[in-house]
Amino acid sequence: MGNVEQRSIDKATQEVLKKAQAENINTVWDRFDQQQPQCGFGQLGLCCTVCNMGPCRIDPFGEGAQTGACGANADTITARNLARKVAVGASAHSDHGRDVAHTLSLISDGAKHTHKGGHSHSYEISDVEKLKALAVEFGIDSTKNKDEMAKELSKKLLEEFGRQQGELTFTKRAPKKRQEIWKKLGITPRGIDREVVELLHTTTMGVDNDYKNLIQSGMRCALSDGWGGSMIATDVQDIILGSPQPIRGKVNLGVLKENYVNIVVHGHEPVLSEMAVKAAQDPELLKLAKKMGAEGINLAGICCTANEVLMRHGIPVAGNFLQQELAIITGAVEVMMVDVQCIMPALQEVAACFHTKLVTTSPKARFPGVTHIEFNPENAYETTKQIVKLAVENFSARNKERVNIPAEEMDLVAGFTKEVVFQILGGKYRATYRPLNEAIISGRLRGLAGVVGCNNPRQTHDYFHTTLVKELIRHDVLVLQTGCSAIACAKQGLLIPEAAKLYAGQGLQEICEAVGIPPVLHLGSCVDNSRILTAASHVITEGGLGEDISDLPAAGCAPEWMSEKAITIGFYFVASGVYTVFGASPFATMGSKNVTDYLTKGLEGVTGGSFEFCDDPIKTAKLMIAHIDKKRQDLKLKPAMYEAGKA
Amino acid sequence: MKQLLYEVKKCLGCRSCEVACALAHSLSGDLYKALDEEKLSMPRKKVLACGGKNYPVSCRHCEDALCVDACMAGALVFDKQKGQVLHDAERCVGCWMCVMVCPYGAIRPDIKDKMPLRCDKCKDKDEPACVKACPTRAVIEQEKAEVKK
Numbered sequence: 001m002g003n004v005e006q007r008s009i010d011k012a013t014q015e016v017l018k019k020a021q022a023e024n025i026n027t028v029w030d031r032f033d034q035q036q037p038q039c040g041f042g043q044l045g046l047c048c049t050v051c052n053m054g055p056c057r058i059d060p061f062g063e064g065a066q067t068g069a070c071g072a073n074a075d076t077i078t079a080r081n082l083a084r085k086v087a088v089g090a091s092a093h094s095d096h097g098r099d100v101a102h103t104l105s106l107i108s109d110g111a112k113h114t115h116k117g118g119h120s121h122s123y124e125i126s127d128v129e130k131l132k133a134l135a136v137e138f139g140i141d142s143t144k145n146k147d148e149m150a151k152e153l154s155k156k157l158l159e160e161f162g163r164q165q166g167e168l169t170f171t172k173r174a175p176k177k178r179q180e181i182w183k184k185l186g187i188t189p190r191g192i193d194r195e196v197v198e199l200l201h202t203t204t205m206g207v208d209n210d211y212k213n214l215i216q217s218g219m220r221c222a223l224s225d226g227w228g229g230s231m232i233a234t235d236v237q238d239i240i241l242g243s244p245q246p247i248r249g250k251v252n253l254g255v256l257k258e259n260y261v262n263i264v265v266h267g268h269e270p271v272l273s274e275m276a277v278k279a280a281q282d283p284e285l286l287k288l289a290k291k292m293g294a295e296g297i298n299l300a301g302i303c304c305t306a307n308e309v310l311m312r313h314g315i316p317v318a319g320n321f322l323q324q325e326l327a328i329i330t331g332a333v334e335v336m337m338v339d340v341q342c343i344m345p346a347l348q349e350v351a352a353c354f355h356t357k358l359v360t361t362s363p364k365a366r367f368p369g370v371t372h373i374e375f376n377p378e379n380a381y382e383t384t385k386q387i388v389k390l391a392v393e394n395f396s397a398r399n400k401e402r403v404n405i406p407a408e409e410m411d412l413v414a415g416f417t418k419e420v421v422f423q424i425l426g427g428k429y430r431a432t433y434r435p436l437n438e439a440i441i442s443g444r445l446r447g448l449a450g451v452v453g454c455n456n457p458r459q460t461h462d463y464f465h466t467t468l469v470k471e472l473i474r475h476d477v478l479v480l481q482t483g484c485s486a487i488a489c490a491k492q493g494l495l496i497p498e499a500a501k502l503y504a505g506q507g508l509q510e511i512c513e514a515v516g517i518p519p520v521l522h523l524g525s526c527v528d529n530s531r532i533l534t535a536a537s538h539v540i541t542e543g544g545l546g547e548d549i550s551d552l553p554a555a556g557c558a559p560e561w562m563s564e565k566a567i568t569i570g571f572y573f574v575a576s577g578v579y580t581v582f583g584a585s586p587f588a589t590m591g592s593k594n595v596t597d598y599l600t601k602g603l604e605g606v607t608g609g610s611f612e613f614c615d616d617p618i619k620t621a622k623l624m625i626a627h628i629d630k631k632r633q634d635l636k637l638k639p640a641m642y643e644a645g646k647a
Numbered sequence: 648m649k650q651l652l653y654e655v656k657k658c659l660g661c662r663s664c665e666v667a668c669a670l671a672h673s674l675s676g677d678l679y680k681a682l683d684e685e686k687l688s689m690p691r692k693k694v695l696a697c698g699g700k701n702y703p704v705s706c707r708h709c710e711d712a713l714c715v716d717a718c719m720a721g722a723l724v725f726d727k728q729k730g731q732v733l734h735d736a737e738r739c740v741g742c743w744m745c746v747m748v749c750p751y752g753a754i755r756p757d758i759k760d761k762m763p764l765r766c767d768k769c770k771d772k773d774e775p776a777c778v779k780a781c782p783t784r785a786v787i788e789q790e791k792a793e794v795k796k
Contacts, residue, residue: 036779037663037667037779039661039663039666039782040666040670040678040780041661041662041663041666043678044678044682057662059665060666060682061666061681061682061687061688061689061690062687063689586679590678590682591682
């Protein structure tokens with residue numbers, strides 16, 4: 001797949017890929033090609049490395065061994081492997097949530113021990129209303145002063161991780177009927193850490209051999225992420241960094257500026273990059289930048305860290321997952337500052353081809369031989385200032401002849417949350433979900449879709465995301481997005497209000513025009529998928545669309561997924577009753593017909609949600625729309641008001 | 648004339664060649680779909696372990712082949728031009744003589760179809776599937792002259 005048009009539909013990506021090829025710099029696509037053909041046992045999930053009697057493999061063509069040395073068959077092995085991935089995905093999101101909750105506790109402590117850096121550059125409570133709302137949920141007296149409230153809340157939040165029994169507090173946000181289903185199945189998550197540990201325990205040699213039980217344990221663990229760790233991450237970030245409001249921004253590699261010091265923040269935890277936003281405006285550093293011959297300091301983001309600083313500050317997004325190396329290959333990046341998750345190990349080698357300094361900041365994510373400036377919330381500003389200074393000083397090392405920044409950049413509107421997205425529909429003074437529900441009931445909106453997830457070189461970059469989303473909005477489905485999927489659609493101009501006229505069906509167009517929103521709403525990073533869960537619960541509470549999330553005319557999709565986190569997200573969506581399609585390639589369970597059938601057919605009778613695997617965006621859209629229409633019928637709603645718009 | 652060879656030291660026994668071979672001889676050629684086919688495809692190649700080494704065994708396409716001599720129906724012939732032992736399914740009576748005489752154990756019986764399972768070097772494909780699939784390049788295809796030693 002040497003052809004850049006086959007690698008990506010994005011013009012900026014194609015341009016930089018050509019440069020990479022000309023300069024003989026390997027990118028993820030080249031390395032992916034070198035991996036072909038990939039191991040069939042791995043793809044089918046039939047390789048078991050759990051114990052030291054193995055590695056064992058099951059012969060998918062039925063002739064050779066049908067069980068591992070211990071006797072585990074294809075069902076057990078694929079289910080166990082999948083469950084382990086769910087545990088890893090949940091631990092990534094939840095550990096992120098833990099760090100944010102910990103930061104909240106430091107802020108409340110900081111009220112006592114006055115911070116030497118002064119209060120202006122340390123963290124504070126930005127959204128007191130949200131703090132109060134959470135305090136109420138956790139049974140804390142919301143009339144207390146905010147520091148005391150924050151202290152108690154952070155303690156309770158951290159307890160959610162270590163909790164041994166009972167139920168996670170946020171599960172009460174789910175519709176009553178959903179909570180009952182979880183109870184009946186015994187999959188209500190008890191404690192965040194407990195569910196991860198217990199799931200890992202069940203997958204070790206000689207514990208759980210029942211694939212259905214393994215998948216249900218996987219769902220309980222995933223729920224502890226979706227309605228636990230991720231939800232804590234989202235809500236506490238809102239408290240500390242401020243709840244996003246609709247905001248304009250720019251996206252794609254063109255946001256890098258030729259005459260500026262370019263700093264790219266990449267990863268997932270916004271606590272650090274939030275400070276980088278402040279440090280990039282530091283007068284002392286700006287002066288230094290001028291002295292070095294730069295016009296200023298330009299901050300841009302990649303992946304979910306980008307989404308977080310975009311949602312709150314309108315910081316431009318340089319690209320999504322597959323563009324991380326390309327940002328460096330523009331030759332215009334002084335520093336790429338990374339935190340955790342989705343940071344390709346290859347960055348180190350690509351950065352070595354340029355003057356770019358890669359800087360790691362998390363003790364959890366280090367590269368051998370790479371500049372490490374460790375971040376902790378207590379001295380956040382000093383740390384980020386040091387990194388920004390490093391970037392400014394590195395400006396003089398830039399080889400101007402090797403700078404090629406693509407011109408492509410696109411406007412977008414982001415910053416929709418469960419609090420603002422539908423309240424906008426109700427108008428500023430009538431903050432209610434009613435208009436949204438009415439729009440669905442009347443058929444002006446066919447339904448809702450969540451399209452989320454990563455990029456994967458297995459699929460032409462951004463093609464599946466954008467083709468699917470265009471097809472959905474053409475059929476009057478309002479699309480909610482997060483993560484790299486949102487960035488993909490933003491680059492193709494789907495996240496501006498004007499996109500409604502160009503791509504949306506008539507019903508969705510009417511709504512977008514009346515309210516002034518894009519037909520595709522950007523809800524944030526991948527932990528912000530929890531916003532979709534709470535929004536869905538609000539829709540149920542508002543009434544008229546059934547009693548449970550599984551009743552909603554809604555569907556989910558992760559078109560170009562690659563991360564274990566995507567599997568976990570899929571699990572908590574399905575466990576919450578959502579029909580969820582995975583693109584790229586199916587889960588590595590295809591080696592077991594029983595497990596695959598259970599995921600795609602069996603689960604519907606259990607949770608009301610189910611998985612589907614499809615590698616074609618148009619077919620995926622058809623599947624999702626058919627599901628939405630079926631749910632409309634079940635609710636005895638009128639069919640969608642309008643035929644689909646022009647293709 | 649190209650020969651299929653193995654660098655035994657490099658074989659890690661992952662059996663990717665087996666999967667690739669079965670897949671190449673399936674109806675759909677698609678890994679996920681192939682497992683749903685009525686008659687599951689069978690690999691022409693098997694990785695066998697012996698004396699701490701792994702051997703990806705398949706038909707060596709011998710010039711002076713015992714299987715060709717033993718084939719009473721004349722279904723097996725050595726094609727000089729292609730440098731391959733070819734099998735004519737029409738003529739084959741499924742007597743398994745070829746299976747018995749092969750000194751490498753490279754021919755396996757397909758009991759269901761009563762046909763010997765042998766490497767056909769993936770017929771018209773530019774490169775046999777096992778060569779493509781081998782992650783360590785232990786399976787190689789190269790000109791005969793190059794390997795004289």
